[in-house]
Amino acid sequence: MTNKNKNIEMKSRKLHKLIGLTLVLPMLGWTLTGLVFFIKPGYQEAYEQLSVKRHPLSQVLTVAPKKNWQEVRLVNTILGAHLLVKSSHKVEHLDPVSQLAKPAPTNLQFKALLNDAFxxxxxxxxxxxxxxGLSAQTSTGVEVTLDWQTLKLSQTGQDTKLINLLYQVHYLQWTPFKGINQLLGVIGLLLLISLTVLGVRLYMKPRS
Incomplete structure (x- = not known):
C-alpha cells in the first residue's frame, strides 16, 4: 500500500470514527424510543378516545332537515338532546326543538357531562x-377539552405528553422550530448514510 493510500485510509477511519461519535446520542435515542414504540407500553390509556356518554332519548323528537344539511345526528346526553348538523363543511350544534344554536354549557353542566364520561x-x-371555559384539569393530572360544536372530548395526561416527547426525540424534533428540526433530520440521515458507506469501504479495502 502506498503512502497516499495509507493517508486516505487513515482519513477515512478518522472520519468514520468522528461520524460514529456524533451519532452516539441520536442512535441511542432512536434505539430506545424505537423499542418503546414497538412495545407500546401505556398507549391504550394515554391515547384513549374519551367520548361523551350517550343515553337513550327520553322523548320522541321529529326533526325537519333543511336543504343544505348534509349530515344530521340526534344524540342525547346527560344534558339533554343535541342536534349535530353538517352543512357546507361546517358543523353546527343546535337545539333539536328550536333549531337554534345550542348555548355552551355552564360550569356545572360541563362538570356533569365530564363526570358522566369519566x-x-x-x-x-x-x-x-x-x-x-370548556377545559378541565383532573386530580390525576389529565387535561380534558370539549369541542362543543362537535360534542367531542379530547384528553391529555402526563403519559400522553411523555410519549409525544419520545416521538420528538426519535424524529430529531429537538427545537421548537420546524425548519431547524427538518434540517436536523436531513443531517442525521446524511451522517448515517456516510457512516454506512465509509464502513463498507473500509471493510472492502484490501489489506497488504
Whole structure:
C-alpha cells in the first residue's frame, strides 16, 4: 500500500470514527424510543378516545332537515338532546326543538357531562379540580377539552405528553422550530448514510 493510500485510509477511519461519535446520542435515542414504540407500553390509556356518554332519548323528537344539511345526528346526553348538523363543511350544534344554536354549557353542566364520561374509567380521570371555559384539569393530572360544536372530548395526561416527547426525540424534533428540526433530520440521515458507506469501504479495502 502506498503512502497516499495509507493517508486516505487513515482519513477515512478518522472520519468514520468522528461520524460514529456524533451519532452516539441520536442512535441511542432512536434505539430506545424505537423499542418503546414497538412495545407500546401505556398507549391504550394515554391515547384513549374519551367520548361523551350517550343515553337513550327520553322523548320522541321529529326533526325537519333543511336543504343544505348534509349530515344530521340526534344524540342525547346527560344534558339533554343535541342536534349535530353538517352543512357546507361546517358543523353546527343546535337545539333539536328550536333549531337554534345550542348555548355552551355552564360550569356545572360541563362538570356533569365530564363526570358522566369519566364513569367508565374513574381510575384514570379521578375528580375534576379546575375548570377553565370548556377545559378541565383532573386530580390525576389529565387535561380534558370539549369541542362543543362537535360534542367531542379530547384528553391529555402526563403519559400522553411523555410519549409525544419520545416521538420528538426519535424524529430529531429537538427545537421548537420546524425548519431547524427538518434540517436536523436531513443531517442525521446524511451522517448515517456516510457512516454506512465509509464502513463498507473500509471493510472492502484490501489489506497488504
Amino acid at each position: 364513569s367508565d374509567n374513574k381510575a384514570r380521570y379521578g375528580d375534576i379540580e379546575h375548570v377553565n
